Amino acid sequence: MVYKVRSLITLTTDFGTSDEYAGVMKGVILSKNPEAKIIDITHEIEPFNVEQAAIVIERAYKYFPRNTVHIAVVDPGVGGKRKEIIVYAQGHFFVGPDNGIFSFPLKESKDVMVWEIERERLGIKEISSTFHGRDIFAPSAAILGLGNHPSEIGHPTREFVIIKELFPVERGEDIVGRVIYFDRFGNAVTNIPNSSVEEGVLEVMGRLLKFFNCYEEGEGVFAIKGSGGFVEISSKMEDVRKLLKIEKGCKVICQKRKR
Numbered sequence: 001m002v003y004k005v006r007s008l009i010t011l012t013t014d015f016g017t018s019d020e021y022a023g024v025m026k027g028v029i030l031s032k033n034p035e036a037k038i039i040d041i042t043h044e045i046e047p048f049n050v051e052q053a054a055i056v057i058e059r060a061y062k063y064f065p066r067n068t069v070h071i072a073v074v075d076p077g078v079g080g081k082r083k084e085i086i087v088y089a090q091g092h093f094f095v096g097p098d099n100g101i102f103s104f105p106l107k108e109s110k111d112v113m114v115w116e117i118e119r120e121r122l123g124i125k126e127i128s129s130t131f132h133g134r135d136i137f138a139p140s141a142a143i144l145g146l147g148n149h150p151s152e153i154g155h156p157t158r159e160f161v162i163i164k165e166l167f168p169v170e171r172g173e174d175i176v177g178r179v180i181y182f183d184r185f186g187n188a189v190t191n192i193p194n195s196s197v198e199e200g201v202l203e204v205m206g207r208l209l210k211f212f213n214c215y216e217e218g219e220g221v222f223a224i225k226g227s228g229g230f231v232e233i234s235s236k237m238e239d240v241r242k243l244l245k246i247e248k249g250c251k252v253i254c255q256k257r258k259r
Helices: 021-032 050-063 103-108 132-145 240-244
Strands: 008-013 037-042 069-073 084-089 092-097 113-117 154-156 169-171 174-182 188-193 201-204 207-212 221-225 230-235 251-254
Touching: 008 021, 008 050, 008 132, 021 037, 021 132, 037 050, 050 069, 050 092, 050 103, 050 174, 050 188, 069 132, 084 103, 084 132, 092 132, 188 251, 201 230, 221 240, 230 240, 230 251
Parallel strands: 008 037, 008 069, 069 092, 207 221
Antiparallel strands: 084 092, 084 113, 113 154, 169 174, 174 188, 174 251, 188 230, 201 207, 201 251, 221 230
């Protein structure tokens, strides 16, 4: 872990942009750390879709410099018993609820360290039961961004949530996954990594889809290795939800998996 000022902070939430929530979080961060550079990854996660947020974070964080602080707030359990945590993995910091939103760095990193945030050490007089993004996660990220060690606002823990269903499973030579979400272009993003696929077909609702290298080559509904590192179901300028009548959570099977 590098002990230095970490001025770059990213935000991933399901807050949208029509309300004040995302802007207020930025205000809290800048009040504590005026030199912070805040980058919006997205505020358009489907409300309460923790799995989508987990995939989006995995697709995005690797393109930021080491020691970036990533806040993620998709938190259907806000105000409940779930913990608030700081994760250090793959050279990055992650701040958010302990609900599986950081499943990928937690599972895939060999150097992972986790701290449970101690609210009383943040210096916040009153903490809302419905807006921990403002009262816990934004201040925590700002404090980290100033170069403080996570142990100054939390204690180490080895207990954290990983969503097992986010990871595909092997079945013989096949790999079985799910549709996690649909992007704004109508592509279905699955949890099957591109690295698992060399050739073959993708089975969806009993239909076999060919893999194509790019959208220009694609015919009808097809499978493609998405730019974010996960297999997608696509159709040129059409919404595959309507074409295939599929929904979030739909099972997909990649046949002839790369071994």
